[in-house]
Amino acid sequence: MSLIKSISGIRGTIGGRAGEGLNPLDIVKFTSAYATLIRKTSTVKSNKIVVGRDARISGEMVKNVVCGTLMGMGFDVVNIGLASTPTTELAVTMEGADGGIIITASHNPRHWNALKLLNAQGEFLNAAEGNEVLRIAEAEDFDFADVDHVGHYREDNSFNQKHIDLVLGLKLVDVEAIRNAHFRVAFDSINSVGGIILPELLRQLGVETVTPLYAEPTGDFQHNPEPLEKNLSDIMSLMAKGEHDVAFVVDPDVDRLAFIQEDGKMYGEEYTLVTVADYILRHTPGNTVSNLSSTRALRDVTRRYGKDYNAAAVGEVNVVTKMKETGAVIGGEGNGGVIYPEAHYGRDALVGIALFLSLLAHEKKTVSELRKTYPEYCIAKNRIDLEPTTDVDAILRKVKELYGQEKDVEVNDIDGVKLDFPDKWVHLRKSNTEPIIRVYSEAATMEAADEIGKAIMDVVLSMA
Numbered sequence: 001m002s003l004i005k006s007i008s009g010i011r012g013t014i015g016g017r018a019g020e021g022l023n024p025l026d027i028v029k030f031t032s033a034y035a036t037l038i039r040k041t042s043t044v045k046s047n048k049i050v051v052g053r054d055a056r057i058s059g060e061m062v063k064n065v066v067c068g069t070l071m072g073m074g075f076d077v078v079n080i081g082l083a084s085t086p087t088t089e090l091a092v093t094m095e096g097a098d099g100g101i102i103i104t105a106s107h108n109p110r111h112w113n114a115l116k117l118l119n120a121q122g123e124f125l126n127a128a129e130g131n132e133v134l135r136i137a138e139a140e141d142f143d144f145a146d147v148d149h150v151g152h153y154r155e156d157n158s159f160n161q162k163h164i165d166l167v168l169g170l171k172l173v174d175v176e177a178i179r180n181a182h183f184r185v186a187f188d189s190i191n192s193v194g195g196i197i198l199p200e201l202l203r204q205l206g207v208e209t210v211t212p213l214y215a216e217p218t219g220d221f222q223h224n225p226e227p228l229e230k231n232l233s234d235i236m237s238l239m240a241k242g243e244h245d246v247a248f249v250v251d252p253d254v255d256r257l258a259f260i261q262e263d264g265k266m267y268g269e270e271y272t273l274v275t276v277a278d279y280i281l282r283h284t285p286g287n288t289v290s291n292l293s294s295t296r297a298l299r300d301v302t303r304r305y306g307k308d309y310n311a312a313a314v315g316e317v318n319v320v321t322k323m324k325e326t327g328a329v330i331g332g333e334g335n336g337g338v339i340y341p342e343a344h345y346g347r348d349a350l351v352g353i354a355l356f357l358s359l360l361a362h363e364k365k366t367v368s369e370l371r372k373t374y375p376e377y378c379i380a381k382n383r384i385d386l387e388p389t390t391d392v393d394a395i396l397r398k399v400k401e402l403y404g405q406e407k408d409v410e411v412n413d414i415d416g417v418k419l420d421f422p423d424k425w426v427h428l429r430k431s432n433t434e435p436i437i438r439v440y441s442e443a444a445t446m447e448a449a450d451e452i453g454k455a456i457m458d459v460v461l462s463m464a
Contacts, residue, residue, distance in 0.1 A: 005030075005137070006432065007130025008315070011105050011114030014058045022058075022113055027065045032144070033137035034101065034117050035073035037129060042098035044120040047151070050095055052080045052088030052159075053103035054252045055192040055217035058113045062103050066115065067153060070101075074145035076152045080159045082193045082217055084254035085116065086348035090166065091159045092122035093344070104253040107226035110219060123345050124317045160197045163350060164204055170342055172283055173354040177361035179206025184244045185357075186211040186260075188235040190225045191218045192252035194349070201350050205357060213238060227251055227258040227336060229266045240264025246360070246367045250349045256336040257349035259356070261367040270295040270334040274374055276352055277330045279359040280340065281305045286329030289322045291315070292418045293427050293440045294334030297375045313415035314429065320345045334379070380449040382439040384457055386464055392430040392437060395463050399428060402459070419456065424448065426456045 003012035003021055010030045012022035019026065038049070049070050053059040059082075067077045075098070080091050085102050092100040100118035108114070117125050117133065125133070136142060145151070167173060185207050189195040195215030202210045213235050214222045224231040227249045239247050239260045247260035259267035267275075274297045277288055281302065288302045291314045299309040312322035319339060323331040332339040337347035340355070363370055386392065396417045403409045403419050410420040416429035416437075424443035431438065437460060441453030 005134055007127050007134070008124060008317070009114055009116045009130075011108065011112060013111050014113055022062075024061075024065050027062060027115070028069050029137050029140065030115060030133070031066050031069040031101070032073055032142040033133045034099075034115075035070055035075055036136050036142040037125075037133050038075075038099045038119075039073075041129070042120050044096060044098045046096050046098055047074070047076050048078055048095055048097040049075045050078045050080060050088060050091045050097045050100035050118075051103070052083035052085075052091065052100070054084070055082055055195075055219040056103075056105065056113050056252065057110060057219040059103055059219065062113050062115075066101055066103060071151035071153060072144045073142070074149045074151050077154070079153065079155045081155065081157050082196055083159060084163075084193050084197060084349070086255055086344070086346050086350065087159050087163045087197065089118060089122035089346040090163055090344055092118055092120065094159070094162060102253065106253050107251045107256065109224065110221045121345070123320060126317055126321075160200065163197070164201050166343060167201065167350050167354045168204060170340075170351070170354065172280065172342075172358060173205075174358040174361060175204075175206055178357045181357075181361040182208045183246070183357060183360070184209040184211075186213060186235065186238055186244045186247040187215070188213040188232065188247065188249045189215050189254075190223070190250070190252055191216055191221050192225070192254075193217055194250040194252075194254045197254065197350065198248070198250070198353075201353065205354060207357070209244070211238070211244060221252070225252050227256055227269065232258075232260070232266070235260055236264045236266070238264075246357075248349070248353055254349045255347035257338065257352040258336050259367060261371065263368055265368070267367060267371055269336045270377070270379060271297065271371065271374060272336045272352060272356075273330075273332040273334060273338055274298050274301055275359065275370065276338050276340070276355045277301060278374070279355055280330040281307065284329045287326045289319055289326060289328045289331035291319055291333050292412065292415050293429070295377050295379060296425065296442060297377050300375045311412065311418075316347060318415075376444060377442050378444070378446040378449045379440060379442045380446060380453045382441075382450075382453050382457060384437040384439060384460055384464075386435045386437065388435045390435055390464055392435065395437070395460055396428060396430065398463050399456075399460060421452070424452050426453055428456070428460070
């Protein structure tokens with residue numbers, strides 16, 4: 001059993017003893033702590049909290065506990081049912097609510113679930129707010145409402161369509177061009193909420209042919225739900241038949257997006273954001289942001305338009321903060337997360353799909369031809385396993401000091417240590433839950449990326 005408490009929420013495997021897995025007692029404690037924070041900090045004062053969930057098998061149970069607890073804390077609950085993460089984020093602001101809870105473990109397997117916590121802007125809590133939730137939960141520093149102040153409950157299933165309406169209304173979403181392109185689209189929604197909203201989005205975008213794969217929202221995932229090549233053999237085989245123009249793959253809560261080309265090959269998850277950003281920058285000059293572990297291709301594309309690229313610490317809340325600081329017109333994460341402020345400050349696969357199809361309709365290229373127009377980079381992912389007693393922070397400081405003396409290396413320590421060489425980079429990040437250092441490296445080829453990553457790993461191991 002696993003239970004992980006962090007500033008971004010609580011997640012764990014279903015079952016087990018209190019404190020060892022995600023179970024009703026821990027859900028009540030954490031939800032009560034969140035409600036206490038919102039009561040103290042929200043400026044909206046609507047007394048409403050939005051709750052949405054993905055299609056996980058445990059979702060109904062978790063939802064019932066969360067909604068009952070919020071009512072016990074005196075909040076009125078708006079349950080929007082089976083809904084994506086971006087749909088729930090939008091519902092918070094559309095409802096004028098004080099906050100929201102998304103019940104989803106994102107790309108984790110079927111036996112996991114989690115609570116993601118939103119503020120009144122429909123954005124994730126910042127580090128200070130997240131730490132306060134953890135403190136309140138640990139101290140059990142919360143008071144439940146008396147009988148005259150128990151919250152009310154209602155269900156509202158209209159937000160999927162409201163989300164689609166918002167996407168269709170974006171200036172750069174060209175529904176007419178998409179309709180005239182007569183696209184044939186497949187998608188894999190891994191038996192979760194994407195199977196509910198994506199067919200409707202594609203139909204209303206004017207897509208002529210839509211072929212679903214694993215679209216039934218049963219929560220019984222037919223493969224590992226993380227949208228990586230090793231997990232996507234079925235949709236890739238479908239595409240290799242040559243009967244579709246593009247396939248879209250989403251994770252269970254529909255905030256990550258990957259493309260499969262018309263030839264059945266991966267487009268590259270890192271290039272979801274790069275491609276959408278290229279389309280935005282053609283029409284809306286401005287800066288861009290991604291996290292430190294994302295491809296350098298976004299920087300290159302941004303500079304083509306004479307604008308600035310900035311890197312943020314890993315984590316959606318950090319990317320959003322940097323986007324607001326720099327006035328970025330597009331941003332996100334290399335894991336297929338597109339954040340387009342014209343829609344909202346959250347990763348949104350629906351926005352990514354609509355903008356990508358608009359670009360593809362105008363370009364009149366195949367997806368594989370479009371991919372070749374972007375700089376080619378490859379990212380290798382490794383890890384260093386250390387002893388529990390190892391001082392990881394001390395090792396990272398030594399790496400920073402060592403490479404800070406090199407003239408051709410730019411060192412960034414806002415999130416671990418990133419070493420930027422002229423033609424490649426390596427990013428070292430410690431895990432908050434286990435004694436490991438994650439090592440991400442990028443270069444023009446996978447061999448070169450793996451080589452520089454392992455070379456830095458050897459340096460780290462010599463210091464351990």
